[in-house]
Amino acid sequence: MTTNKTPVTVVGLGLMGQALAGTFLRNGHPTTVWNRTAAKADALVAEGARLADSPADAVTASPLVIVCVSNYDAVRELLDPLGEVFDGRVLVNLTSGTSEGARQTAEWAARRGGSYLDGAIMALPTAIGTAEATVFYSGPQSAFAQHESTLRLLGAGTTYLGTDHGLSSLYDVALLGVMWSVLNGFLQGAALVGTAGVDASTFASIAGPLTGTVRDWLPDLGRQIDKGDYTTRDSTIDTHLGAMEHLVQESESLGINADLPRLVKALADRAVADGHGGSDYAAMIEQFRRPAGNRP
Known part of the structure; x- marks a missing residue:
């Protein structure tokens, strides 16, 4: 491949790694790949990628090295024996983990x-390289700026968060929490209406627009939290608590697991005990800021 585009190396060829490497290839970047199981590179090699003989060969092949493996320990185990081969290169770790x-x-x-x-x-993986993909980066701004145009190929939602290396992982787990909350709330609701013979697809058509409405509340909720202003805008935690009790009772009476609504209600009970019964729902942030069992 003859091109003046930045050569890229991708280490780790699971489904995500293959999607990353494939995106660079389709955009004309000379792409070197390496994986413990070399056969996973076959399709990429057929598209024009070069299969490195070793991790050292892979790293030294490109000024931009992207790693996507199982965890941070695996990154260090794989690359630690290579010594100082990263001098002058930018290493981008797209492996999932914690901020620490x-x-x-x-x-x-x-x-x-x-x-x-x-x-x-x-x-x-199927969204990589499209408008649906968001990829966060954190670390030296100079390193991001050096390869920004190449990294933006991976998703329209490419976002640089700041110099603290931990920010990307922190955002990752925080947003996964939001995702699971939405999914679990939907599953709870689908189980409830299912007792009346309503199928999940029908419920999804009703619940979907509601999630959009809740999404639109978030900017104002964020502003309230940042200001520490829990003045009631529309409904107090006491009012929410009454509705939470209804959800618990309905679930229990219909034989549906009530663990999730009980947990939500328990948090609201604590907020009321802390004097926030008449506050806006934004005051619930104080319960999430406090470690479990750490009560004043």
Whole structure:
């Protein structure tokens, strides 16, 4: 492949790694790949990728090295024996983990002479390279700016969060919490209406627009939290608590698991006990800020 586009190396060829490498190839970047199981590179090699002989060969092949493996320990185990081959290169770690793991890996990379960006992918492999994909990056802004045009190929939602290497992983887990809350709330509701013979698809057509309405509340909720202003806008926590009790009772009476609504109600009970019964729902943030069992 003859091109003046930045050569890229992708280490780790699970479904996500293959999607990353495939996107670079389709956009004309010379792409080197490596994986413990070499056969996973066959389709990419057929499209024009070069299969490296070793991790060292893979890293030295490109100024931009992207790693996407199982966890941060696997990153260090794989690359630690290579020594200081990262000098002058930008290492982008798109492996899932925690913010502390990201910061530790950044320190590890710094000792090996490379610039390090930590990243988090908020998309399925099939969405990589499309408008549906969001990829977060954190670390030195100079490293991001150096390869920004190449990294933006992975998703229209490419976002640089700041110099703290831990931010990408922190956003990742925080947003996964939002995702699971929405999914679990839908599943609870589908189980409830299912007792009346309503299928989940019908319920989804009703619940979907509601999630959009709730989404639109978030900017104002964020402003209230940032200001510490819990003045009631429309409904107090006491009012919410009454409705939560109805959800618990309805679930129990219909033989539906009530663990999730009980947990939500327990948090609201604590907020009321802390004197926030007449506050806006934004005051619930104080319950999430407090570690479990740490009561005043």
